[in-house]
Amino acid sequence: MGLNINPKVKKFLSGRSDEKLLRDICSFSAKALKDEGLYLIFRIQKKRSVSVSVVNGELNDITANSKSGLGVHGFDKSGASALVTSNTYPDIDIEAMVASVRKLISSSSKFDIKRNASIFSLPREINIMCGEYAHPLENYELDRIVEKVKTANCETISVEKSKLSVSTSASAVSDEYMIIRGDGTFSAFTTPRCAIFSTITVRDNLGTASVSAKLGSSDLSVLFDDKLHDDFMSQSRFFAEEALKLPSAPQIEPGKYRIVIDYALAKGLAHEAFGHAAEADLHKGSILWETGKFIRGRRVAAPEISITDGPIMNDYAWQPVGSNGNLRNTVEIVRDGIVEKSLCDVFSSEEAGVANENAERIESFDCPPIPRMTNIRLEHNNPVSIDKRFCDITPSDVNGLLMKNKLLAPEGDTLLLLGYRGGQVSPATGDFVFNCSMIYKMRPDGNPCINKPAIFAGKTLSALGSIMAAIGPVKWDALGTCGKSGQGVPSSGGSNYFLIIDKNEDITIG
Amino acid sequence: MKGDILNFISAFLKKLKAHKDFRVKNYRLTADFVDSLSLGQKDNELLGPYNMPVSSKSLGASMYIIWEDGMISNVNLNYDSMSGFASEIAGWRSSAYRDESAPEVWNEDRISQDDFSKYRMYDPEVAAIASGDATSLFEGIRLINGELTSLSKLISVSATAQVVRRMIFLGPEAAGPAFDFSFTVSAISFDLDNVYDDYFIKRRSFKEADLYKITEKARAIYPAFAKKLDKSDVIPTSGEHTIIFTPSTADSFVKKYIASNLYGRQVVEKQSKFSLSDFLSRESAFRDDISIGFLQNGDEYEINNIPLTYEGVYAEPSYFVKNGKLITPMLDLKYARKAEMQPNAYLTSDMFQCSDFSLRVETGEYEFVNNVIADMSEGFIIFGVLGLHTQDHTSGNFSVSSPYSLSIKDGKLDGLVKLSLSGNFFEILNHHNTKFLNWYSEGDSISLKCRCS
Numbered sequence: 001m002g003l004n005i006n007p008k009v010k011k012f013l014s015g016r017s018d019e020k021l022l023r024d025i026c027s028f029s030a031k032a033l034k035d036e037g038l039y040l041i042f043r044i045q046k047k048r049s050v051s052v053s054v055v056n057g058e059l060n061d062i063t064a065n066s067k068s069g070l071g072v073h074g075f076d077k078s079g080a081s082a083l084v085t086s087n088t089y090p091d092i093d094i095e096a097m098v099a100s101v102r103k104l105i106s107s108s109s110k111f112d113i114k115r116n117a118s119i120f121s122l123p124r125e126i127n128i129m130c131g132e133y134a135h136p137l138e139n140y141e142l143d144r145i146v147e148k149v150k151t152a153n154c155e156t157i158s159v160e161k162s163k164l165s166v167s168t169s170a171s172a173v174s175d176e177y178m179i180i181r182g183d184g185t186f187s188a189f190t191t192p193r194c195a196i197f198s199t200i201t202v203r204d205n206l207g208t209a210s211v212s213a214k215l216g217s218s219d220l221s222v223l224f225d226d227k228l229h230d231d232f233m234s235q236s237r238f239f240a241e242e243a244l245k246l247p248s249a250p251q252i253e254p255g256k257y258r259i260v261i262d263y264a265l266a267k268g269l270a271h272e273a274f275g276h277a278a279e280a281d282l283h284k285g286s287i288l289w290e291t292g293k294f295i296r297g298r299r300v301a302a303p304e305i306s307i308t309d310g311p312i313m314n315d316y317a318w319q320p321v322g323s324n325g326n327l328r329n330t331v332e333i334v335r336d337g338i339v340e341k342s343l344c345d346v347f348s349s350e351e352a353g354v355a356n357e358n359a360e361r362i363e364s365f366d367c368p369p370i371p372r373m374t375n376i377r378l379e380h381n382n383p384v385s386i387d388k389r390f391c392d393i394t395p396s397d398v399n400g401l402l403m404k405n406k407l408l409a410p411e412g413d414t415l416l417l418l419g420y421r422g423g424q425v426s427p428a429t430g431d432f433v434f435n436c437s438m439i440y441k442m443r444p445d446g447n448p449c450i451n452k453p454a455i456f457a458g459k460t461l462s463a464l465g466s467i468m469a470a471i472g473p474v475k476w477d478a479l480g481t482c483g484k485s486g487q488g489v490p491s492s493g494g495s496n497y498f499l500i501i502d503k504n505e506d507i508t509i510g
Numbered sequence: 511m512k513g514d515i516l517n518f519i520s521a522f523l524k525k526l527k528a529h530k531d532f533r534v535k536n537y538r539l540t541a542d543f544v545d546s547l548s549l550g551q552k553d554n555e556l557l558g559p560y561n562m563p564v565s566s567k568s569l570g571a572s573m574y575i576i577w578e579d580g581m582i583s584n585v586n587l588n589y590d591s592m593s594g595f596a597s598e599i600a601g602w603r604s605s606a607y608r609d610e611s612a613p614e615v616w617n618e619d620r621i622s623q624d625d626f627s628k629y630r631m632y633d634p635e636v637a638a639i640a641s642g643d644a645t646s647l648f649e650g651i652r653l654i655n656g657e658l659t660s661l662s663k664l665i666s667v668s669a670t671a672q673v674v675r676r677m678i679f680l681g682p683e684a685a686g687p688a689f690d691f692s693f694t695v696s697a698i699s700f701d702l703d704n705v706y707d708d709y710f711i712k713r714r715s716f717k718e719a720d721l722y723k724i725t726e727k728a729r730a731i732y733p734a735f736a737k738k739l740d741k742s743d744v745i746p747t748s749g750e751h752t753i754i755f756t757p758s759t760a761d762s763f764v765k766k767y768i769a770s771n772l773y774g775r776q777v778v779e780k781q782s783k784f785s786l787s788d789f790l791s792r793e794s795a796f797r798d799d800i801s802i803g804f805l806q807n808g809d810e811y812e813i814n815n816i817p818l819t820y821e822g823v824y825a826e827p828s829y830f831v832k833n834g835k836l837i838t839p840m841l842d843l844k845y846a847r848k849a850e851m852q853p854n855a856y857l858t859s860d861m862f863q864c865s866d867f868s869l870r871v872e873t874g875e876y877e878f879v880n881n882v883i884a885d886m887s888e889g890f891i892i893f894g895v896l897g898l899h900t901q902d903h904t905s906g907n908f909s910v911s912s913p914y915s916l917s918i919k920d921g922k923l924d925g926l927v928k929l930s931l932s933g934n935f936f937e938i939l940n941h942h943n944t945k946f947l948n949w950y951s952e953g954d955s956i957s958l959k960c961r962c963s
Contacts, residue, residue: 046590050605055779064605065586066598069568081559087568088589100642104563108549111648114558142605165780201781201904208783208904254748254930254963281560284553285664285704347559366566368559422900428704431913431928433897455897457911457930485560508930508963510909 009186012128018090025180028094032074033182039119040098041073041324042180044089045365050137051171052146054153059146060167071365074101079117080109085366118346122356125326127187131313133219137172137192140220145170148223149196155233156198156213159240163202166240170196172220179325187325193316193490194220195479198236202243209246209452211239211419211437216316216479216492234391239419242438245450252439252451254510258409258503259456260398260442260471263390264420264478265434266495270307270378272425273432273460275493276484278309278333279359279371280348287430287460288339294352298339301464307334309343309359309376309493316479317492322358323369329357333376334464345371363487372484376493380470383496390475390497395440395448398471398498402442407469407500415509416440416448416498417456420478430460439509458507466504472497515543515569519677520686522592527682531599533578536615539679540820541571542863545640548670551651561668563644572820572860573602576615581606613843615680616853617688620824621817626691628808631815632673633714636694639671647671650698650716657725661732662702669698671715674863678822689818695864700724705914706732706893709758711866714811723950731891734916737925744917744927748963752889753915753931754879754947757954759892761868763908767935768802769869770903772830774845774856782839783904783936786849789836796834797940801872803829804840804855813866825855830869876948879955884921890929890962891916906936933960 005013005026013019022044029040046068053060069087072094082104084097153168172194179187195216202209215222215232222228261269277286280294288295301307310330311320322328324346331341342352345360348371360369384405388397398416402408419437426432434456440448476494501507519541526532550561557563571592575583583606585591591598639646647669654667672695677687698716699709708724710716745751755763776782777789784795796802805827806814819825821843829837838851846853859865883891895910909932917924938944938958949955 055775059607059609061584061609062605062607063584063586064601066591067570067586067588068590069588079559080557081562083562083564085564085566085568087570091589091593100565103642104565104644107644108557108563108648111556114555114561116559118559146607167779167781199781203780203904208902210781210902210904254932281552366564366568368562368564370560421902422897424896424899426704426896426913429913431896431911433900433911435897435900435909452907453902455900455909455911455930457897510930510932 006126006184006186008126008128012188021090022178022180025094026186028098029180029182030184032098037077038102039075040182043071043073043323043362043365044178045069046176047173047364049171049173050142051169052149053167053169054150055167056157056165057150057154059150062142062146067364069365072097072101074098074105075117075119076105077117079115080105080113082108083368087366116347118350119324122324122326122346124183124185125187126185127189127321127325127327129189129320131190131192131218133192133314135220135224137174137220140224145172145223152196152198152233152236156200156236156240159237160244163204163244164240165201165203166198168196168198170194170223179321179323181325185325187321189321191319192218194218194222195316196222196232200236200240200243202247204247206247209243211243212421213239214479215477218314218316218318221314231391239437242450246438246452249450249452252415252454252510254454254508256503256505256507257412257509258414259501259509260402260414260416260498261456261501262418263475263494263497265417265436265456266378266499267376267478267493268420268423268434269432269463270376270495271373271480271482271491271493272423273430274307274464275309275343275373275376276425277427277430277460278343279373280342280344280352281371282427283342283352286427288342294342294354295339296354299337300334300339300461301337301467303337304381305334305337305464305467306332306379306381307376308332308379309373311374312476315375315492316477317374317490319361319374322360323362324358324360326358328359328374331357331359343371343373345369361489363489367487370485370487372482372489373491373493375476377474377476378495378499379474380467380496380499383470383472386472386497390472393497396446399442399446399448401471403444403446408442408444409503412503414442416442421453425460431457432460433457454510456509458504462504462506463501466502466507467499468502469500470496470498515675516677516687516690519592519679522595523679526595529596529599531603534682535576535578535580536681537576538574538615538822539571540822541569541677543569543675544672544863546670546672547640547642547644547647548668549644549647550666550668552666553664556651565642574615575602576612577603577606580608582609582612611844611848613847616822616843617680618818618822618824620826623689626817629815629817630808630811631693631713633694633696633811635715636671636696637673639715640673640694646715650721653718653721654700654725657722658700658702658728661729664703665700667698667700671696672863678818680822689822691817693816695813702728702732706735711813712811713813713815731916731923734923735914735926739917739925739927741927741929745962748961750959751962752886752957752959753962754882754889754891755956756891756893757949759894760954760956762895762898763935764869764871766898766901767903767906768871769857772840774839774841774849777839778845778848781904783906784836789839792835792837794834795836796831798834799873800831800834800939801829802831803827803870803872804857805870813862813864814868816862819856820858820861821856823853823856825861828854871946871953873946873953876946876952879947879949882947882957883918886918887920889918890927891918892931895931906934908933908935930963931960
């Protein structure tokens, strides 16, 4: 099959072991569109990863993984679609897979199905993105990674060897994607990522408690960039020291409080409670959908607050190109407190009445793309300044800053919540629940008192509307794995070091 | 892929054995070839760009290698890495590590290939759907819509069929797989207005009667969701109240607080509520009428019906807790060796190719949930909680929110209220008031008292 391939693509393909197959795919998809109006998107993924786990100073496991495959996503002219996938790439039968796509579209067309032909309007793009990193995986022998993880584990457990049990694991992933469409679009990008994670369990005669520390990056910076790795180690030591106090710590009386949350909890709030509602496929029935449309122009927070999502180079969740192949935009979901944009893909923008931002992602080649976040940050543009790194700030420092800036609650207690343990939200009602690792009661004498963790629950819009101040610059490296629709993709984000949320009837601790 | 999967893997292993760098003492290769079909409806719209039919074929394998020098490698392979293994061996070797606790490859002799026929785990109807015939999935969605349209503004449904062929190869001298068996998964789930959900999942295809069972339940319960109650009227002050967990809520609590503390790694590495010595001394940790185990049902096509663990160990039905006493942690080969105990049914989603396996809690008698509700003067049914996965399982403490709780008043469903629930799950489980009920099956639901606010 003959086809004029873009010179940039030709150069990229040249010399690859699967060059011929990829050229065939380019030709096949173009011909299917021209001859029968069948719009095909081919997604090819090659993923490699290695994970290392150390438990209480001993190497527990090293696992190497590889995964590759191809998804063929097809649309007929009416917008009926199907996805057929195989992980036997490059040993595939393109024609047979496309025949399966046709068969599924044909059989489903007998029913009254939702059709969406917007893909035909997506502009053609060539995006070949090669990131350059200071600490790429290929520069490091496995032994050095193991040594680093072991050292991190031993240093953490040495805080109190007799009472602590520590598991430390690191994983490094290289995820390469190519997206080929019938309109001539060709996109290729690699999203490397690395994370280190420690679970710290304390057991004494008063009980048990478990906390965790984690940090990530695109390349192996989180292991081999001294400053970044020190961030992780400071976090680990701090959590290990504080975990020792938890079994005997008092429980917070459930109630309403003025609260201070760290940037990782704020990322949870932005991601779980607000970001998902801003994803266009979840608009309907969400808190951002009223009278049949997206609530663009509505004030949801103070004018100092903005919420932005988009890929950041060398971030754990970096993904510069949407999974349909076009360049992803950075989206100001909330600007100066007002809802502006939604995280749309080409299929959802018309219905939501907002622009397409190419905000779709997939876990792997065998999943359908859905709108979702990459790195979401909630920013206050006039924070209280602080000249320390986040990892050097103690609860006493926060207590002092609150006193100095008259931010302690005039009545009742002010609580500092540290360490994001995950959360969940009901998109229909905006009810959210987050958990933290520990809570400090701020005190007028400047000596905060540690308490056991408790849930932070409330209503999303009430929480956003109650953000009254912030401390420090924006830090956006709080990482996680988002599990929307059963697909796990890396996510990250953050906020100013700390956000202060005023007491509100809709927000409860405990 | 062109050609038969068994031939492909056998040819790979033959070539691997002959390769000069593959100098091994022993290995185990567990390979899954999965064929699946899924589709759905979101907010009343059938299929569409996010719920289109997805047909997948995949081959995945995990290989545990004991090299000649005793070093260990764990590698997860796919078709590409098996095809190009010659360039991969160096990588496998470079990721090898020394592990004094590394187990030998397990040769299971308590069960054989011939015994597999008694496991109701494969339904050819499901296999036919998985291979591309979507008709019955559409019919299932249509039935659910027909039954529930009058109740709900927005109905979402997902349906899937999957067939897995699992082959376990043991050692370089084996002529073929030591075990080779297939199992299926059939699932359909729905939610109403994003607030009420239910599902069917088994190893056989769903029948109309299965779907009527869950839609009838929804028809009986969901209308009460329309009446929103003011919490201050229902519980003016926070305090202890009787609540009933739906089967999925009960399962979430059991997995979070019981299973997480029974896994061998957590126990041996001191990251569990229970220590290894607690098991060795058969410590009483639960009420003496409570037993907790991995059970299978020969008459039904339950997800639990699998003969072997992912490591090829006989998944013998057994109790981890019997009459309140700790018997054994859930032990994979490595932690069985570390604990100096026998490996047993080490339950993971890898083993079942889904996470809907269950740990059964037995108490001996199970009242029907409808009778319990009818006898209650006041209480709540908890339809899911938010934040359970964020809780610390080692302490047993929970503090979660339930946006969808139904208030029960004088034996009748009254209306919807949002609650916060807190307590210690172990203390509650051991309380004499806590009962295991029969919602869809014996023991799948729990009634208990906890702090509600």
